[in-house]
Amino acid sequence: SILIVDFGSQVTQLIARRVREAGVYSEIAPFHHAAEAFARMRPKGIILSGGPASVVDEDSPRIPAEILESGLPMLGICYGQQALTHQLGGRVERGVSGEFGEAFVEVDDTCALFDGLWEQGSRHQVWMSHGDHVAELAPGFRPVASSRGAPFAIIADDARAIYAMQFHPEVVHTPDGAKLICNFARHVCGLSGDWSMAEFRAAKIAEIRAQVGNGRVICGLSGGVDSAVAAVLIHEAIGDQLTCVFVDHGLMRSGEADEVVGLFRGHYNIPLVHVNAETLFLNGLAGLSDPEAKRKFIGATFIDVFEAEAKKIGGAEFLAQGTLYPDVIESVSFTGGPSVTIKSHHNVGGLPARMNMKLVEPLRELFKDEVRALGRELGLPDVFVGRHPFPGPGLAIRIPGEVTKERCDVLRKADAIYLEEIRLAGLYDAIWQAFAVLLPVRTVGVMGDARTYDSVLALRAVTSVDGMTAQAFQFPGDFLSRVTTRIINEVRGVNRVTYDYTSKPPGTIEWE
Numbered sequence: 001s002i003l004i005v006d007f008g009s010q011v012t013q014l015i016a017r018r019v020r021e022a023g024v025y026s027e028i029a030p031f032h033h034a035a036e037a038f039a040r041m042r043p044k045g046i047i048l049s050g051g052p053a054s055v056v057d058e059d060s061p062r063i064p065a066e067i068l069e070s071g072l073p074m075l076g077i078c079y080g081q082q083a084l085t086h087q088l089g090g091r092v093e094r095g096v097s098g099e100f101g102e103a104f105v106e107v108d109d110t111c112a113l114f115d116g117l118w119e120q121g122s123r124h125q126v127w128m129s130h131g132d133h134v135a136e137l138a139p140g141f142r143p144v145a146s147s148r149g150a151p152f153a154i155i156a157d158d159a160r161a162i163y164a165m166q167f168h169p170e171v172v173h174t175p176d177g178a179k180l181i182c183n184f185a186r187h188v189c190g191l192s193g194d195w196s197m198a199e200f201r202a203a204k205i206a207e208i209r210a211q212v213g214n215g216r217v218i219c220g221l222s223g224g225v226d227s228a229v230a231a232v233l234i235h236e237a238i239g240d241q242l243t244c245v246f247v248d249h250g251l252m253r254s255g256e257a258d259e260v261v262g263l264f265r266g267h268y269n270i271p272l273v274h275v276n277a278e279t280l281f282l283n284g285l286a287g288l289s290d291p292e293a294k295r296k297f298i299g300a301t302f303i304d305v306f307e308a309e310a311k312k313i314g315g316a317e318f319l320a321q322g323t324l325y326p327d328v329i330e331s332v333s334f335t336g337g338p339s340v341t342i343k344s345h346h347n348v349g350g351l352p353a354r355m356n357m358k359l360v361e362p363l364r365e366l367f368k369d370e371v372r373a374l375g376r377e378l379g380l381p382d383v384f385v386g387r388h389p390f391p392g393p394g395l396a397i398r399i400p401g402e403v404t405k406e407r408c409d410v411l412r413k414a415d416a417i418y419l420e421e422i423r424l425a426g427l428y429d430a431i432w433q434a435f436a437v438l439l440p441v442r443t444v445g446v447m448g449d450a451r452t453y454d455s456v457l458a459l460r461a462v463t464s465v466d467g468m469t470a471q472a473f474q475f476p477g478d479f480l481s482r483v484t485t486r487i488i489n490e491v492r493g494v495n496r497v498t499y500d501y502t503s504k505p506p507g508t509i510e511w512e
């Protein structure tokens with residue numbers, strides 16, 4: 001495996017992805033915890049990420065001594081290059097202007113990183129983003145590529161297998177970057193590149209068995225892909241020592257609850273408790289219209305219901321969750337202050353401590369698309385695995401203002417038509433998430449010869465890589481007119497449909 005030491009770059013996660021795409025397992029550890037991760041993982045190579053600090057500053061982050069002196073192959077990127085140079089006896093200068101964006105490097109010499117990829121004398125596009133730069137190489141290093149702004153764009157010390165670059169190979173704007181990283185992992189570190197989902201599945205099953213022993217595990221199903229994949233994997237490991245609990249808050253989409261129950265009871269024969277708590281949730285939501293009040297009520301009630309069910313089942317000491325890697329990466333923050341809460345995310349986070357349970361989180365190392373790949377590996381149906389994300393608070397945050405059963409039903413109908421048309425048009429997989437929002441606004445219309453005064457429905461569809469940023473999806477041709485006509489004709493209570501073109505930021509994907 002490869003350990004990635006995070007110095008706080010915005011794109012450190014991409015390094016992990018590129019390494020795994022090369023078929024090599026990798027984990028990220030923040031620089032101040034890197035020594036522990038190093039001892040635990042026993043990696044065969046190290047990648048040092050970029051970061052916002054300046055090595056010239058006294059208190060800037062350093063490469064831990066254990067790692068620097070390990071004798072393992074290392075790849076330094078941007079700040080990583082500067083830290084290596086500084087700590088190995090070279091000199092880094094504070095930049096006056098910096099260099100940002102597209103640049104071209106000239107290959108001056110050969111080295112293991114360029115094997116089968118770059119020839120001497122060739123020129124390649126890379127993506128630079130740095131203020132400081134290396135002014136004097138540390139002993140043992142030689143330059144192997146240069147750019148107009150960076151004479152030491154790539155440096156190498158073949159004897160110690162240490163390589164470093166000023167630019168970012170992990171971003172797509174460095175077209176050959178993934179291959180450079182792959183060369184580091186395979187040629188320099190000598191890793192075989194055979195890490196796969198089948199191997200991950202087998203390793204995790206062994207790990208779950210070792211952790212759980214004869215114990216009992218409870219898994220909360222949300223209807224989403226992550227918790228379903230976690231549950232199926234755990235069931236494969238420990239069979240009926242697992243019980244799943246599906247708290248149905250009545251805020252699911254059309255047919256969703258039946259699908260989950262059918263999949264678990266019918267397809268997999270996994271013990272499942274289906275709690276119908278629609279009335280409890282809708283009664284509690286009555287009178288609430290503030291988005292945060294709605295989110296907090298749903299989150300707290302979800303925990304109450306889940307806890308009561310877990311007590312009824314009794315004897316479980318483990319709680320399973322479908323937590324993913326982006327949720328657990330301990331990000332390196334240089335701002336120090338707490339970030340602003342945009343939305344209170346709904347999860348069962350408070351539960352393990354409150355119930356004194358231990359956590360089983362088999363997906364902690366995976367990214368969303370890797371979870372989907374694991375789901376397919378486990379035989380989950382493609383339509384289930386490929387589903388768009390759905391928020392924990394469900395339709396409640398897609399009905400601005402007060403939530404009622406009637407409004408949920410109207411939204412469910414319209415949403416189902418929208419998604420059906422998206423699937424018919426073959427667009428479902430091109431979209432990150434698509435849904436309808438029922439607005440608390442009524443407008444005047446005319447149907448037949450009669451006046452109508454009904455609700456407005458907004459349609460939303462976005463493309464995104466990780467949900468952190470998003471763009472409105474551009475539907476082709478007359479798609480939106482077709483959906484609009486169907487919704488107004490088929491859904492009583494809606495007489496006007498709009499399309500939301502807001503990107504994120506400044507918008508968020510959900511409306512509340």
Ligand code: XMP
Nearest residue numbers: 344345346389390391392393467508509510
């Ligand atoms: P926003 O609306 O913040 O959403 O742009 C980003 C992604 O997260 C989903 N989302 C949630 N998922 N619990 C979840 O599990 C929540 O409380 C929650 N709120 C938003 C949203 O659907 C989008 O995919």
